[in-house]
Amino acid sequence: MTGTDTLTNPSTLEIKEGNGRETNSRVDYQPRTVSDSSGYGWVVGAVKPWPKTYTLEEVGAHFRASLRGSVATLDGILANPNLPEDQRASTHFARSTFLNFEGRAEEAYEDLSLARQWIEKQSSIAKDFLYTIIYAQGVTAMRRGENENCIECRGETSCILPIAKAAVHKNTHGSRLAIKHFSEYLDRFPEDGEVRWLLNVAHMTLDEHPRSVPMDRLVDIEPFTRQEHAIGKFRDIGAYVGLNRLNQAGGAIMEDFNNDGLLDVVVSSFDPTQIMGVYHNDGEGHFVDRTSESGVSNQLGGLNCVQTDFNNDGWKDVLIVRGAWLPSSLAMRPTLLRNDGGKAFTDVTIAAGMGLPLNSIAATWGDFDNDGWLDLFVCCEQQANRLYRNQQDGTFEEIAGKAGIAGGEGFVCKGANWIDFDNDGWPDLFVNHLSSVGAQLYRNQRDGTFENVTKRMGIDGPLNGFSCWAWDFNNDGWQDILATNYCRSVDACVRGMTGQPHTEAKSSLYLNMEGKGFRDVASDVGLGNVYITMGSNFGDVDNDGWLDFYLGTGDPSFGTLVPNRLFRNIKGKKFADITSSSGTGNLQKGHGVAFGDWDRNGTLDLFIEMGGAVNGDKYHNILFQNPGNSNAWICLRLIGTKTNRAAIGARIKIETDGPEPMTIYRHISSGSSFGANPLEQTIGLGSSTKIRTLEIFWPVSGTTQVFHDLDVGQSLEITELQDVVQPFARKTIEFSEPN
Numbered sequence: 001m002t003g004t005d006t007l008t009n010p011s012t013l014e015i016k017e018g019n020g021r022e023t024n025s026r027v028d029y030q031p032r033t034v035s036d037s038s039g040y041g042w043v044v045g046a047v048k049p050w051p052k053t054y055t056l057e058e059v060g061a062h063f064r065a066s067l068r069g070s071v072a073t074l075d076g077i078l079a080n081p082n083l084p085e086d087q088r089a090s091t092h093f094a095r096s097t098f099l100n101f102e103g104r105a106e107e108a109y110e111d112l113s114l115a116r117q118w119i120e121k122q123s124s125i126a127k128d129f130l131y132t133i134i135y136a137q138g139v140t141a142m143r144r145g146e147n148e149n150c151i152e153c154r155g156e157t158s159c160i161l162p163i164a165k166a167a168v169h170k171n172t173h174g175s176r177l178a179i180k181h182f183s184e185y186l187d188r189f190p191e192d193g194e195v196r197w198l199l200n201v202a203h204m205t206l207d208e209h210p211r212s213v214p215m216d217r218l219v220d221i222e223p224f225t226r227q228e229h230a231i232g233k234f235r236d237i238g239a240y241v242g243l244n245r246l247n248q249a250g251g252a253i254m255e256d257f258n259n260d261g262l263l264d265v266v267v268s269s270f271d272p273t274q275i276m277g278v279y280h281n282d283g284e285g286h287f288v289d290r291t292s293e294s295g296v297s298n299q300l301g302g303l304n305c306v307q308t309d310f311n312n313d314g315w316k317d318v319l320i321v322r323g324a325w326l327p328s329s330l331a332m333r334p335t336l337l338r339n340d341g342g343k344a345f346t347d348v349t350i351a352a353g354m355g356l357p358l359n360s361i362a363a364t365w366g367d368f369d370n371d372g373w374l375d376l377f378v379c380c381e382q383q384a385n386r387l388y389r390n391q392q393d394g395t396f397e398e399i400a401g402k403a404g405i406a407g408g409e410g411f412v413c414k415g416a417n418w419i420d421f422d423n424d425g426w427p428d429l430f431v432n433h434l435s436s437v438g439a440q441l442y443r444n445q446r447d448g449t450f451e452n453v454t455k456r457m458g459i460d461g462p463l464n465g466f467s468c469w470a471w472d473f474n475n476d477g478w479q480d481i482l483a484t485n486y487c488r489s490v491d492a493c494v495r496g497m498t499g500q501p502h503t504e505a506k507s508s509l510y511l512n513m514e515g516k517g518f519r520d521v522a523s524d525v526g527l528g529n530v531y532i533t534m535g536s537n538f539g540d541v542d543n544d545g546w547l548d549f550y551l552g553t554g555d556p557s558f559g560t561l562v563p564n565r566l567f568r569n570i571k572g573k574k575f576a577d578i579t580s581s582s583g584t585g586n587l588q589k590g591h592g593v594a595f596g597d598w599d600r601n602g603t604l605d606l607f608i609e610m611g612g613a614v615n616g617d618k619y620h621n622i623l624f625q626n627p628g629n630s631n632a633w634i635c636l637r638l639i640g641t642k643t644n645r646a647a648i649g650a651r652i653k654i655e656t657d658g659p660e661p662m663t664i665y666r667h668i669s670s671g672s673s674f675g676a677n678p679l680e681q682t683i684g685l686g687s688s689t690k691i692r693t694l695e696i697f698w699p700v701s702g703t704t705q706v707f708h709d710l711d712v713g714q715s716l717e718i719t720e721l722q723d724v725v726q727p728f729a730r731k732t733i734e735f736s737e738p739n
Helices: 003-007 040-046 056-078 085-102 105-120 127-151 173-188 193-205 490-497
Strands: 252-255 264-267 277-281 287-289 304-308 317-321 335-340 344-347 363-366 375-378 386-390 396-398 413-419 428-433 440-444 450-452 465-471 480-485 508-512 518-520 533-539 548-553 565-570 574-577 590-596 605-610 622-625 632-639 651-657 663-667 681-686 690-698 703-710 715-719 725-727
Touching: 040 056, 040 085, 056 085, 085 105, 085 127, 105 127, 127 173, 127 193, 173 193, 193 490, 252 304, 252 590, 252 605, 264 304, 304 363, 317 363, 363 413, 413 480, 428 465, 428 480, 465 533, 480 533, 533 605, 548 605, 632 651, 651 681, 663 681, 703 715
Parallel strands: 413 465, 533 590, 632 715
Antiparallel strands: 252 264, 264 277, 277 287, 304 317, 317 335, 335 344, 363 375, 375 386, 386 396, 413 428, 428 440, 440 450, 465 480, 480 508, 508 518, 533 548, 548 565, 548 590, 565 574, 590 605, 605 622, 632 681, 651 663, 651 690, 690 703, 715 725
């Protein structure tokens, strides 16, 4: 792409004479017209389509070359001594966005200052552009402060809202500049809620909030910090245990990949130049980077990943999807990695028949035809969706069109989950779209096809859907649906955090009314706000028997600095935001989320793959250590024989004894469409003293196993059609902070 092409990218704002308007000798300044200074849109626009056949390494090299070439082109333009001043200013602005993409915030700020100098010399020329520059100066300076304090000098409380004393910025220059520019902006446009919030955050990083914030610009976060139903403070121990990888947005899996009874971690990255990561739990309190030994050093890029056992050999495999957010000319092939006995992975994508390039962010495994082999639905943003039917020989047949779930033009599929909403033993499909098409629900007709029952079942949103999942949040034995809405309004998000009304669209929590229909109860249970959700997942973090959930938040914009959120389920009646009291509200971008008991002590910990869409917005991955509780628990590992070996789709029912007897339901899956929990189920039992009855329903054999009088606090392996439970050893890992 030439320099001219780069500068006429749709993201570019043209600086030219005649844009300013004067009213009674006063310049009528215009608010910002660019809301993102990360450079993401610019770089994507500068990437040439790659050839029909390519390797992932060639894609990575292609991205690097496009970025270098674009910056070099802009440097060449600026070297022209005869360049008109308006074009020089425009080129400095363009260059700043590419530098921000690379993480060179200080240099990007210098370019913005040079562009501003020319604009301010004019009387009524280009005044429409001045406050775009001022906004960009503010967020660029803010990012510099984050780089120098939260990235380079990371502590376990870095970037967590409310800002702890230990996380106050020591290098203050970035936040000071940000305050200066955000104040300038608000002098002219005081109603901009995002800029007002960023001004407050900048003051927080300097321990000057609320005292130094002008009253008319103060955002009072006391309602956010005043949270009931606290369960204790989590600690980010990622840096201590070997999970401190710095990366862009990506996927996350917690799973036992070498069958040693310990949960390992696998991550992927949106960055097409960064390889996936494989981290083995050593059982001694650390994760060991085994990426190279695992044979995946050529697996670059991939915004999401999920585990499976596609060949029923007892070893968990990995699928990586790629191409999300990119134009169709930049589609990328997925990768199916076969687990070879827990020692290494082999890329079998082409042999399996899955090599077609796609633009995808999500995929979900389920046995839709109940033949005992897992099939795969792949969400596509620029193409028809894919349904790969497992042919039981290591290959797959694509049949989405025949099955009636291919979608169509404009669907922009962002999330999907298999759900047996009518409890007939056959998995149905829920699909979430980032478009006016809205979410779709398909009923499995048991003959290889699906019927669209969206309207009949009461599904009417969200219109801008993103990640989603199926769960039984109220323990009534019927799977419900949580479908997030990707409203990106920072102002609306902050309003919700601080107890103020907003008018933006919300996410949907669909209550399953015993298979006859769904009712959206999001507002009724306290989930009527905006969260700017990307990654997500669910798990019972307090072992009370009710499923809680965590949202990773963000978008490509540097200005989207809002906390990731943790919600506690209050007995299936409402959800309480416990983000502040739990210490889990990191302001950096959160993506793949996984709940898992990594230290084998019976409580679920929380892993988040962190980082934004560009190199300049990277962050370290997080492992939040559960503070613990006194509630009972049990861990179940299911093995299918007629049902797929991973037991995906099997249903669990537990009835307990104790002071408050409970009935608890769980369904085997990896959870949300953006993040992957382990397939083993760590189930909280509240104050229970005994499991009176445990039932396992296996969908393919149609059988239900029943066990009685089981002790709590143990780990059990249960195999389909075998009437015994087999305890498996779980050595508790004693985490100790390094000296």
